Amino acid sequence: MSRSRTAMLQRIREAIAGTPEPAPVPRDYRHTGDHPPGSPAVVELLVDRLVDYRADVRVLAPDELPAAVADALRPSGSVVLADDAPAELVDAASASTTQLIVDRRSAPLSAADLDHIDAVLTTAAVAIAVTGTIVLNAGPGQGRRAITLVPDRHLVVLRADQIVETVPEAIARLEESDTRPLTMISGPSATSDIELSRVEGVHGPRTLIVLIVR
Amino acid sequence: MTTFLGIPRRSRPSGHGMGHNGLPDSPLRGHTSFPDAARSAVGNTQLRRNLGNATATIRAKRAAVVGELDDWEALRDAGSAVKQQVMARLPELLEQLEAQVTARGGVVHWAADADEANRIVAGLVENSLQPGDAREAVKVKSMATQEIGLNEYLEERGIEAFETDLAELIVQLGGDTPSHILVPAIHRNRSEIREIFLREMPDAPADLSDEPRRLAMAAREHLRRKFLSAKVAISGANFAIAETGTLAVVESEGNGRMCLTLPETLITVMGIEKLLPTFADLEVFLQLLPRSSTGERMNPYTSLWTGVTPGDGPQNFHLVLLDNGRTNALADEVGRAALHCIRCSACLNVCPVYERAGGHAYGSVYPGPIGAVLTPQLTGIDGHDDPNASLPYASSLCGACFDACPVKIDIPSLLVELRGRVVDADRDRTIPGGWDAAMRAASWVMSSGKRFTAAEKAMKAGRVLAGKKHKISSLPPPLSAWTTSRDLPEPPRQTFHQRWRAEHGSSDDAPAPGGEPR
Incomplete structure (x- = not known):
């Protein structure tokens, strides 16, 4: 290994030599919320946060999903799905007039291909109510990171039981993701770089639509 | 004259350009002392107005979202304790990180100083480009790469580095330097930004207005083709998890996701202090950072990746671990405390001195209260004529920064300690300085x-x-x-x-x- 590696580790060891053992980390912060995952209060909190980020949100019964998906896709000429998307989502998307494109891991679409696709339809791994965050962990129905990034509309379908109240609850669930890439999404892309005034929609999808199935 | 100020000194890379104060040109050192630089900044009414508006806005946002959490103090205590653990266990954690990243297909490099880091990155970029590829790389905003002056180094070698964060783009197109850790173009208002875009962006629409939305959309169009065609991306990292080898970048615009996902090669430059021991520690820091930084409950996008994921994202991943003065700082109690910093910039926004003087007056890529501690620790101090010797005085010691710091760095006490060392260093001088003479005269009169x-x-x-x-x-x-x-x-x-x-x-x-x- 490199000379700098040896030198740096040596310098660090000398720098911290004689440091007393630091105190154990106090973890007196909230680990769980006031309400169980998926409870109406948690769903309501997530909706409130997402609306605050100017995402479009709908809470619906399972039998309302196909119509809601078709509805959300109507403005889009084309939509991309992961090759392991659940059948009910594929069926719902097929029912719309939108052109359906599947991103196959064996023959992935290029960034240029994705740039010509209007929307993406995915599931998610976890959602955090208190921060309005949706987490993708490359699990079934979520696809490669690129498909949720390049198209301009992202339609996410969440099950209520995937919604937890606090950040620690979500991190605990995500530990199972092992080393798969994670993307945490809290509203559409945004910037506050010009005079601290928030503008939604810069490089990532400018429209985020969340359908929550009770 | 060279006076040791009790701040660790470090050797300088040879062959560097010298500034007119006789010290090397460095992104960590300006040409004038803070009082001189601040005087001209304070005289700029436009700058003061821009800064006043921006810092007041972000202070209010931060206060509101921090107030929502009844366990905020417990989170700060945890964050502070985790960082102490990191410093005490740094060698083993770095080795663990290296092993995990390597096991997942990444390559880890160690850079002792800015020069070595620049050389490593330039070499990696060269190796990633095929003949016929544009000699360019896209960049995610990163303090570490600013600290080492990477863009300038690459430019000298004919490689263009495109900043893709909107504020960094404004700074880069304006031929300017960042003045804030989080909002580098905080010193510019919308009409100045419009002028920069019209002047420097060939594809800017002729009827561009100064409305922030229109300006942001112009930047989107400008960068879109770069993202889709870039072969190499360079990023920093907000956190690295030793236990799993996972890297994290926290951002808002999606430019980070673009850079971390689309190119074939990703090079991440990270200071060695940015580690967290376990994945679970994210539950603390993903609460502390966004609320302290942008004043949001959560930033729009956080990306976490571990080495290389086959078929998803860059297939070549390089992690450059940067020392550049950090091991010297670590050996000093003040320096070690400053290394806890997670670069949220809350201390800048609450500081009455920063609010009036702005970031440029500090002469370092790390401005504000934490910059006044961290910068002299990273560079060492070369006597009274070193502009960085004036930084511990760039504070009214009001304590607002300590209250705002998410990892409870006691910045005012650290500044007092550094000031004390300046005085101690003067005690043995045979020719008393003006301050000593005045104090002795006063003592003679009053006795x-x-x-x-x-x-x-x-x-x-x-x-x-x-x-x-x-x-x-x-x-x-x-x-x-x-x-x-x-x-x-x-x-x-x-x-x-x-x-x-x-x-x-x-x-x-x-x-x-x-x-x-x-």
Whole structure:
């Protein structure tokens, strides 16, 4: 290994030599919320946060999903799905007039291909109510990171039981993701770089639509 | 003159350009001391207005979202303790990180200083480009790459590095330097940004208005093709998880996701102090950072990746671990505390000195209260003429930064400690400095009642100097050291001592200053 590696580790060891053992980390912060995952209060909190980020949100019964998906896709000429998307989502998307494109891991679409696709339809791994965050962990129905990034509309379908109240609850669930890439999404892309005034929609999808199935 | 200020010194890379203060040109050191640089910044009313508006906005946002969490103090305690653990266990954690990243298909490089880091990155970029590829890389905003002056280094070698964060783009197109850790173009207002875009962005629409939405959309169009065609991306990292080898970038615009996902090669430059021991520690820091930083409950996008994921994202991943003065800082108690910093910039936004002087006055890519501690720790100090020697004084010690710091760095105490070292370093000088001479003179006057009474009488002359303005704005040297940066109030008509005598009779009844019998 490199000379700098040896030198740096040596310098660090000398720098911290004689440091007393630091105190154990106090973890007196909230680990769980006031309400169980998926409870109406948690769903309501997530909706409130997402609306605050100017995402479009709908809470619906399972039998309302196909119509809601078709509805959300109507403005889009084309939509991309992961090759392991659940059948009910594929069926719902097929029912719309939108052109359906599947991103196959064996023959992935290029960034240029994705740039010509209007929307993406995915599931998610976890959602955090208190921060309005949706987490993708490359699990079934979520696809490669690129498909949720390049198209301009992202339609996410969440099950209520995937919604937890606090950040620690979500991190605990995500530990199972092992080393798969994670993307945490809290509203559409945004910037506050010009005079601290928030503008939604810069490089990532400018429209985020969340359908929550009770 | 070289005075050791108790701040660790480090050797300089040879062959570097020298600034006109005789010190090397560096992103961590300006050409003028803070008081001089601040004086001209404070005189810029446009800058003061831009800064005042921006810092007031972000302070209010931060206060609102921090107020929502009833366990905020417990989170700060945890964050602070985790960082202490990281410093105490740094060697093993770095080795663990390296092993995990390597096991997942990444390559880890170690860079002792800026020069070595630049050389490594430039070599990696060269190796990633095929003949015929544009000699360019896209970049995610990163303090570490600013600290090492990577863009300039690459430019000298004919490689163009495109900043993709909107504020960094504004700074880069404006030929400017960042003035804030989080909002680097905080010193620019919308009409200045519009002018920069129209001047420097060939594809900017001719009818571009100064509306923030229109400006952001112009940047989107400008960068879109770059993202889709880039072969190499360079990023920093907000966190690295030793346990799993996972890297994290926290951002808002999606430019980070673009850079971290689309190119074939990703090069991440990270200071060695950015580690967290376990994945679970994210539950603390993903709460502390966004709320302290942008004043949001959560930033729009956080990306986490571990080595290389086959078929998803860059298939070549390089992690460059940067020392560049950090091991020196680690050896010092002040420096070690400053290394806890997670670069949220909350301390800048609450600082009355930063709010008025702006980031450029600090002369370092790390401005504000934490910059005033961290910068001299990273560079070392080369005597009184080193501009960085003035940084510990760039504070009113009001304590707002300590209250705002999500990992509870006691910045005011660290600044006081650094100031104390400056004074201690002066104690042994054979020719006393102005401050010493003044203090000794004052002590001589105050230790005798007669001398004190005489001095009181002499003060009346000050009333003449003050004149109709009732203040003294300029005095001859050495007293000019005081009056160049502040007015001296007119001395009172009567001192307390004189008034006591007038109201209570003879001077025998008066308390004798200094207790010396007459």
